[in-house]
Amino acid sequence: MSAEVKILLVSENEQFLNHLKGLLNNYDNLENITYRELKTELDRLAPDLIFLVQPEDDSSIDSIEYIHSINPFTPIVFIAFTQDFDLLRNVTRAGVIDFFVLPDENAMLFGRMDSIVQMAFQKKQQLTETASANQTFKRGRGRIYSFYSGKGGAGKSLISGAFAQTLKFESTAQVILIDLNLQFGGIETFLSIESNRSIADLLPVVNELNESHIRNVSEKEKYSKLEVLLSPRDAEVAEQLPGEFVSKLLRTCRRSYDFVLVDLPVVINEHTYSAIEESDKIFYILNLDTPSISMLKQVEGLFKRLGIEYENRLEVLLNDVGKENEINPKDIKDIIHFPIAAKLPRDIKGVQSHINKSEPFRKEQNEKKLIPFAKSIKKWVVQILE
Numbered sequence: 001m002s003a004e005v006k007i008l009l010v011s012e013n014e015q016f017l018n019h020l021k022g023l024l025n026n027y028d029n030l031e032n033i034t035y036r037e038l039k040t041e042l043d044r045l046a047p048d049l050i051f052l053v054q055p056e057d058d059s060s061i062d063s064i065e066y067i068h069s070i071n072p073f074t075p076i077v078f079i080a081f082t083q084d085f086d087l088l089r090n091v092t093r094a095g096v097i098d099f100f101v102l103p104d105e106n107a108m109l110f111g112r113m114d115s116i117v118q119m120a121f122q123k124k125q126q127l128t129e130t131a132s133a134n135q136t137f138k139r140g141r142g143r144i145y146s147f148y149s150g151k152g153g154a155g156k157s158l159i160s161g162a163f164a165q166t167l168k169f170e171s172t173a174q175v176i177l178i179d180l181n182l183q184f185g186g187i188e189t190f191l192s193i194e195s196n197r198s199i200a201d202l203l204p205v206v207n208e209l210n211e212s213h214i215r216n217v218s219e220k221e222k223y224s225k226l227e228v229l230l231s232p233r234d235a236e237v238a239e240q241l242p243g244e245f246v247s248k249l250l251r252t253c254r255r256s257y258d259f260v261l262v263d264l265p266v267v268i269n270e271h272t273y274s275a276i277e278e279s280d281k282i283f284y285i286l287n288l289d290t291p292s293i294s295m296l297k298q299v300e301g302l303f304k305r306l307g308i309e310y311e312n313r314l315e316v317l318l319n320d321v322g323k324e325n326e327i328n329p330k331d332i333k334d335i336i337h338f339p340i341a342a343k344l345p346r347d348i349k350g351v352q353s354h355i356n357k358s359e360p361f362r363k364e365q366n367e368k369k370l371i372p373f374a375k376s377i378k379k380w381v382v383q384i385l386e
Contacts, residue, residue: 005029005121008045010038010063011053011079019102020051020079023110027117038063040247042070043254044144044278049120052096053079060087064094070255073127075120079109142174142254146262146275147317149285150299151292155319156285157186158351159344160263162361162374165191166381168224169365173258176218176227180246180275181265182238185231192358195219198232199249203241206248211256214249223363227257246274254278268302276303282314283341286332288325293335315341322346342380347373 007024009032011017017032024030033041035055050067054060064076078091078099088099098116100109147160157179164177178199179187188194201217202209218227229249232238253260262275276282284299286292296316303310316338318329322345329343350371354361361374370378 005048005117005124006031006045007117008033008047008050009053010035010050012055013053016053016079016081016102020053023106023113035059035063039066042067043251044280046071047074048124049117050074050076051079052076054081054087061090061094064091064096068095073123075116075123077116142257142260143281144250144254144260144262144279145281145283146264146279147283147285148264148276150266150295151287152266154285154287154292157181157263158190158355159285159317159319159377160261161187161190162377163381164261165221165224165226165360165362166374166377167259167261168226169362170378170381171385174256175259175261176214176229176253176257177261177263178229178249178253179231179263180271181231181263182241182271183233183235183265185233187228187263188230189358190355191221191226191228191360193219193221193228193230195230197230199229200232200237200241202249203245206242206245209248209252211252214253214256221360223360241271243270243274246271247278250275250278268306273306273308276308279313282310283317284314284338285319286316287320288318288327288329288332290327293327293332296336315339317341318343320344320346342376344376345372347371350374
């Protein structure tokens with residue numbers, strides 16, 4: 001049970017953080033961040049239980065209110081340094097479920113820990129069951145999936161577009177697809193969308209960005225009604241987008257959509273870095289050949305140098321799998337240590353026909369005659385939804 005509850009520790013004090021970790025050493029699913037990181041990481045981490053360690057400044061109440069603005073159902077336990085009656089009264093009013101003064105109440109916290117985690121687990125189950133019963137998704141806790149490859153021509157735009165359209169057909173979820181190939185685009189061709197509107201139209205309102213702005217700029221794919229934010233397809237316009245633009249966009253989308261899918265360019269620039277940092281999952285598109293495998297190892301090295309946490313977030317998607325490949329999926333498992341999310345078959349005839357006609361792979365929800373590539377995408381999407 002404890003492994004299913006994601007616990008987040010928020011603290012600026014290294015000594016108290018280590019002390020709290022010691023009390024929680026029986027719980028595996030543990031993350032820690034600073035107050036400075038709270039606004040950038042809370043959306044992505046989506047914890048089930050939060051321990052707030054009293055900061056040195058007076059930001060406790062603001063932090064509690066911010067957490068509840070993102071997800072009002074997340075239980076918060078407050079850890080104080082001193083017996084400050086006014087502070088403890090105010091944090092209780094702000095909505096924490098319990099508070100402890102350490103180190104005086106170490107034994108009390110240790111004795112209550114199992115019941116606190118059990119309560120968080122039950123709340124998580126209730127929310128999940130309610131969402132399942134209503135066949136809806138939890139508002140404000142959207143998942144961000146990025147599609148990336150260090151090698152050009154791997155098929156990430158084609159796959160991300162097919163994945164997004166299929167996800168929309170196979171669920172009641174609110175889904176948006178974002179094309180961050182800012183210089184050249186590509187998604188509009190695969191989904192047969194013609195428009196002069198693009199992601200760059202959000203720049204004037206980026207500081208007050210909300211769901212209405214995004215829906216006014218996004219386009220809808222004809223058949224699935226998938227929402228798409230297109231690339232400006234202009235290098236000069238791309239350079240005008242500030243560094244924080246992508247982060248603000250993705251956080252706003254996370255609160256408004258159940259799934260936010262991002263098609264990333266090959267180049268690792270400020271926008272790509274921001275998208276990867278915000279992502280819950282990074283699907284790396286890999287072809288079964290030596291250059292592609294070598295490139296994956298280079299990308300892994302770059303991620304390490306940039307300080308990108310990719311363990312438990314990066315999964316490999318094998319594309320263009322066929323009998324003709326000298327390297328097969330079994331060989332890949334011996335070469336790379338990342339989990340394999342799915343295997344997409346080589347389907348030159350079926351895929352090329354759709355590309356040349358500039359038409360999506362799906363046209364209706366219960367379409368029976370799907371090409372092998374589209375069938376594999378559907379199978380993968382269904383697995384994720386389940």
